[in-house]
Amino acid sequence: MGKLVHVLLLLSVFSLTGCVTKSGNHNAIDEEQKEFILTKMNDYQGLIKLYREKLNRKEDAKIRYILASHYHSAMDYESSRHYLAPLLADNPNEDILLLEGKNLLEQGRIAEALECVRAALNKNPDNGEALNTQGVLLAQLGNYLGAKVAFDSARAHFVDEDKVINNLAMLAIMQEDYSTARGYLAPLYARGYTGENLLHNLVFVLVKLRDFEGAEAVLNRAKNVDIREGLLESLSKIKPRSQRQLQQRELLAKQDVSIKKGQDDEDATPTLSLSKEPNNEIIAVRAGQHEKYFRMAMESRERIAVKELGDRAPNQIIYELQGVTASDDILHIGNNLMAEGNVKSISIVHKDKNTILLTFLLKKKMDKLKVFHLDAEKSAPERLVFDFYHG
Numbered sequence: 001m002g003k004l005v006h007v008l009l010l011l012s013v014f015s016l017t018g019c020v021t022k023s024g025n026h027n028a029i030d031e032e033q034k035e036f037i038l039t040k041m042n043d044y045q046g047l048i049k050l051y052r053e054k055l056n057r058k059e060d061a062k063i064r065y066i067l068a069s070h071y072h073s074a075m076d077y078e079s080s081r082h083y084l085a086p087l088l089a090d091n092p093n094e095d096i097l098l099l100e101g102k103n104l105l106e107q108g109r110i111a112e113a114l115e116c117v118r119a120a121l122n123k124n125p126d127n128g129e130a131l132n133t134q135g136v137l138l139a140q141l142g143n144y145l146g147a148k149v150a151f152d153s154a155r156a157h158f159v160d161e162d163k164v165i166n167n168l169a170m171l172a173i174m175q176e177d178y179s180t181a182r183g184y185l186a187p188l189y190a191r192g193y194t195g196e197n198l199l200h201n202l203v204f205v206l207v208k209l210r211d212f213e214g215a216e217a218v219l220n221r222a223k224n225v226d227i228r229e230g231l232l233e234s235l236s237k238i239k240p241r242s243q244r245q246l247q248q249r250e251l252l253a254k255q256d257v258s259i260k261k262g263q264d265d266e267d268a269t270p271t272l273s274l275s276k277e278p279n280n281e282i283i284a285v286r287a288g289q290h291e292k293y294f295r296m297a298m299e300s301r302e303r304i305a306v307k308e309l310g311d312r313a314p315n316q317i318i319y320e321l322q323g324v325t326a327s328d329d330i331l332h333i334g335n336n337l338m339a340e341g342n343v344k345s346i347s348i349v350h351k352d353k354n355t356i357l358l359t360f361l362l363k364k365k366m367d368k369l370k371v372f373h374l375d376a377e378k379s380a381p382e383r384l385v386f387d388f389y390h391g
Helices: 022-040 044-057 061-073 075-086 094-106 109-121 128-140 143-155 159-175 180-189 196-208 212-221 231-235 326-337
Strands: 278-288 293-300 305-308 316-322 324-326 343-352 355-360 369-376 382-389
Touching: 022 044, 044 061, 044 382, 061 094, 075 094, 094 109, 109 128, 128 143, 128 159, 143 159, 180 196, 180 212, 180 293, 196 212, 278 326, 293 343, 324 326, 324 343, 324 355, 326 343, 326 369, 355 382
Parallel strands: 278 324
Antiparallel strands: 278 293, 293 382, 305 316, 316 355, 343 355, 369 382
């Protein structure tokens, strides 16, 4: 399914106090120009490097906060929390509390995240971003009524309309109220909003309402959309994913366009039905870009046996995961992970009831790839990790 988009922090640019010398002014201008270019390019790794250098020169709460924000945008949530920690210990303001809540949300620590967001709202009940994030968290906990109240409040405080309305539509989708969801999404689309999440959710809703012509028209107008055979019929058979899996990742992810045609029954799912599940099961799939590598990790109840298949092609690597299964929800999440760096796309499908095929499609020949296991710990299950390094 799609994913509930919680609004990223608006990153304010704080200028360092310039020196009185011409050289100092020149350096400050060069730094501002560099930051402007990096921001326009969404080059978070470059911004992280820039702000690490600033913070290294002089401790400054604003600089530290912006650095933590850039780490969050780069999906390195642990590093974001690391740099945010000193600010949290010293009477944090609403922005600091909200960023910590968003980091915790991304790490799946929903109760702790909600506590931080509520603390931010205690400081400023009119913080639209905090209200929107609160809606995401309440939805993940199954409190749809509370989530709708939060999203409506965020909308009233002028949080980006496309994001909030998309979230309201997703609440309707989760409750299988597709007419209401269309009522939210169609007017936005008609007014020219073409965000990826909105488009994918609109297509999904139209298909669920059996409006195949309308769904195909949206797909045909979108750029770089691959309309696979059987896609629309297959989407019509997907149900919203379970609450347990919603807590593994954000609520919305773009629809899987590689689903094969399912059965004729409207309530059937297009993925493999297992008559007897193996003991081991993938319970979560995560991915994120780090400074030197892109990481994908699979969490499971027991260690997964993994084998690379065939000779490695220049732009494709295939692994066979043996003695393990995954629910339909996990397969949808895995197939919709945001790929970064040299990884173009990720595909996770059942080969048979005890075997999963994992395929990485690359943008170019891989420089270095590490595959390894991380043993289960008190706070984390067994993990199979794939690290793709880039030069």
